[in-house]
Amino acid sequence: MNFSSRLLENAVNEFSKLPGVGQKTALRLVLHLLNQSSQEVENLSDALTRLKREIRYCKVCGNISDSEVCGVCSANKRDKSLVCIVEDTRDIMAIENTNQYNGVYHVLGGLISPMDGIGPSDLNIERLVERVKTGEIEEVILALSATMEGDTTIFYIFKKLKDLPVKISTIARGIAFGGEIEYADEITLARSIATRVPYGVES
Amino acid sequence: MNFSSRLLENAVNEFSKLPGVGQKTALRLVLHLLNQSSQEVENLSDALTRLKREIRYCKVCGNISDSEVCGVCSANKRDKSLVCIVEDTRDIMAIENTNQYNGVYHVLGGLISPMDGIGPSDLNIERLVERVKTGEIEEVILALSATMEGDTTIFYIFKKLKDLPVKISTIARGIAFGGEIEYADEITLARSIATRVPYGVES
Incomplete structure (x- = not known):
């Protein structure tokens, strides 16, 4: 692409490193941000740096957490x-x-x-x-x-x-609830017949 | 969504303000960034703040530019x-x-x-x-x-x-080069017949 500005090109290149974001999408996102207030852009930019700098992982389960032990691991009723x-x-x-x-x-x-x-x-x-x-x-x-x-x-x-x-x-594998048998893939269908359960047990 | 961390939630919310980015896509992008190096995340974040802070518009044509007059407006051969x-x-x-x-x-x-x-x-x-x-x-x-x-x-x-x-x-409106007439919309097709040009003039 033929950018009229290095700053623009740089921002587009950084955005297009994200998964599923090509150059055209990146350009659309960057031009959208250019039309937003400085505060909005700062918010996004700050959220990203803070996320990377301050994020912690629960020392028990390894989940993303704000504290040393995450909400699930520290809940009494779990x-x-x-x-x-x-x-x-x-x-x-x-x-x-x-x-x-x-x-x-x-x-x-x-x-x-x-x-x-x-x-x-x-x-x-x-x-x-x-x-x-x-x-x-x-x-x-x-x-x-x-x-x-x-x-x-x-x-x-x-x-x-x-x-x-x-x-x-x-976890159990099989045909999804609401799933139609004619559209199920062969492996799932074959396995769900092989691993059939007595009626009334599941629920 | 049920976020385990405020920082994560905040980043996802900021991302999902972008056009065409929903909460699920935002979460995917944010988790991708979490797996990148701090430097990568800083690069993206800096590119955005610098873009918004330092971008200028050409005083002649209004295009995005790094300098007072853009490359096109200042080129002698244009x-x-x-x-x-x-x-x-x-x-x-x-x-x-x-x-x-x-x-x-x-x-x-x-x-x-x-x-x-x-x-x-x-x-x-x-x-x-x-x-x-x-x-x-x-x-x-x-x-x-x-x-x-x-x-x-x-x-x-x-x-x-x-x-x-x-x-x-x-600019001229009409059937695109390589476009098939049977798939053209009625308005374009009707107008392209009404505004037909003598053969040999266009090229």
Whole structure:
């Protein structure tokens, strides 16, 4: 692109480093910001620097937090013997939105992915093993994506935990509620028939 | 959404004020930035504040510029007697990319849009009339979008300039090169037949 200003070009280049943001989108966003008040732009810019500088991770579960221990880990009414293992904070938000889960979490911070150079040591797995070794945890639920990376990570964690006195489960896979069978993919459909449950048990 | 951190929530809220960015996209972008180095985040944040603080507009044409007069207006080889009137800097970038235009520009900074509360006095139109009154301009080309707002603005500028000694033209409308006639909209097709040109004249 043919920029009339270095400042403009610089801002567009920085924006287009974000995932899913190309040069054209970046330009649209930057021109939008140029039309906003200085205060608005400062707010965005400050929010980003403060986020990066001041953000902390819960020393128990590894979730993003403003304090040393996050709200979930420090809540009295949460069941500390049940730990749900998730990839990142977005999964916690999704599970919390269901209002059905009363245990605590453990955030891995990613999934094992040799293609992206992410090995087990890059993830928050050692800390999970330590947590389980304290003996306070009765069950861990592996709530990871049903992808190659997710399955690899599940298998690795399973191997790490299988000799410890803890129950290991994974979330149920199957046809979604409201999902139509004719549109389901073959693997999910085949597995959901193979792992069928007696009627009346689920609810 | 159920944020585990105020800092995170704040950053997501600021991001989701951008056009076309919802809360989910904002969260994805913010989590991506959290995984980047502090330097990367500072770069983005600085680029935005500097852009807003230091950006200048060319005192001749109103385009975004780093100096008092922009690169196009200060170039010796550009034809100063031909002025192309555009909505914003994106249009200049598009026209410059064609490498076919040798005149200069005039940036309105928007289009007349009563629905959005934008009237002629909010646009860079008075300065255009002054430029034409100097007598140095032989022709202005109205290169505005073929929308209600574009047409209103063209009509307003035409009224302002019609008694001055300047030729006023608009860019040609018609079927795009490579465009298929069966997919063209009715208005464009009808107009392109009505305003047909003798074969061999265009190229």
